[in-house]
Amino acid sequence: MANSPEQGTDKLQLAKSLVDLLEAGNDQDAVSVIAELAGFRDSMLFQEVGRLKLELHDSINGFVMDARFADIAQNEMPNAAERLRYVIATTEQAANTTLGAVEESLPLADSLRSDARHLADQWAKFKSRQLTVEDFRDLSVELSDFLKVTQANTEALHERLSEVLLAQGYQDITGQVIRKVIDLVNDVEGKLVELVRLSGHRSKPAAETTGREKDISAQGPAVPGVDKGDVVHGQDDVDDLLSSLGF
C-alpha cells in the first residue's frame, strides 16, 4: 500500500494544519481535517478491495471460459447420465435373456431326467426278467421315443446355452461405456480441485486445455440418444455400407 508522493505531501500538510488548528483551539475545523485524513485510509482500502475483486473475477472468468470445462457442463455430464441409463438397459436386457433361457432350459432337463429314471426302472425289470413280452414291446417303443426326445431336448438346451453365452457380451459393451464415465468423473474431479485451489489462492488462471481429439480413434459403443453422429444401426447397416464399398 505505497502512497503516491502527492498523497504523502497532502497528508503532511493536512497534519501540520491539524496541529496549527489544535494549537489555535479551532476544534471544529480540526475535526474536519481528521475526517479528511481518515478518508485517505478508506480510499486506499477500497482500492485494494477493488483490485482483489477484479483479479478474482478474471480468474473465475478464465476458469469458466476453459473450453473443456464448458464441454463437461454442457455435454458430457448430461451424456454421462444417458450412458449410465444405457448401462442399466443393457444389463437388464442381458439378465432377461439369460433368465429366459434358463427358465426354458430347466423343464427340458427335468423331462429328460424323469424319462431316464422311468426307463432305468423298466430296464432293471427287464434284466431281472420281470417283463412280459407285451411289456417289453412297450419298453422298446418308449426307448425309441426317449432317444428322439433326448436328441431334440439337448439340441434345444444347446441353443439356450448359446443364448446365455452371447448375452454375456453386455459386460464388454457396458464396461466400455462405464470407462468413459469414469474418465469424465476423473476430469471433473481435476476441475473441482482446480476450482478449490483458485478460490483459496488467486494465483494461476485455469490451465490451458488441449483440444479434444477428432480423429478416427475408437469411440466405444454408440449409446442411443448420446452418440448421434453418423452411426450405423445394426449389422445390416454395416453390410450395406461394406457392399457399397465393393465388399
Add this chain to the structure above:
Amino acid sequence: MNKNMKILIVDDFSTMRRIIKNLLRDLGFTNTQEADDGTTALPMLQSGSFDFLITDWNMPGMQGIDLLKAVRADDRLKGIPVLMVTAESKREQIVEAAQAGVNGYVVKPFTAGTLEEKINKIFERVAA
C-alpha cells in the same frame, strides 16, 4: 474350410474373448489363442503362423485398427484374413477399416449366426 486353422482372438475384455472362443468351438474351430490388445497380438502373429485374426477395435495399448494396419504392412502377415468384431459403429470407422484391408466387420452386440456367416464369407472369398 480347414476347421483346424489357427485363430487369434484379440479383445481387451476377457468375457468377450471367451464368448468368441466358445462360438468358434461351436462352429468346429478349436485351435484358438487369445491376446488382450494389439501390442500383445502382433508379436504372437509374427511368431505364430496364424491363419485367421479376429480383433476388437477399442483396446488400450494398440488399437484394432492399428493392428490391422500393422498386419497389412508386414510382408509375412499381410495375407491373413482379418475379421473385426467391435462396438465401433461410426460409418467413417467402417470405411476406414475397409480401406485398411479388413475382410469382414461385425458390430457388437452380434449373434452366433452373424459370426458364422461372416467367417464363411471370408473363407469362401479367400478360396475363390
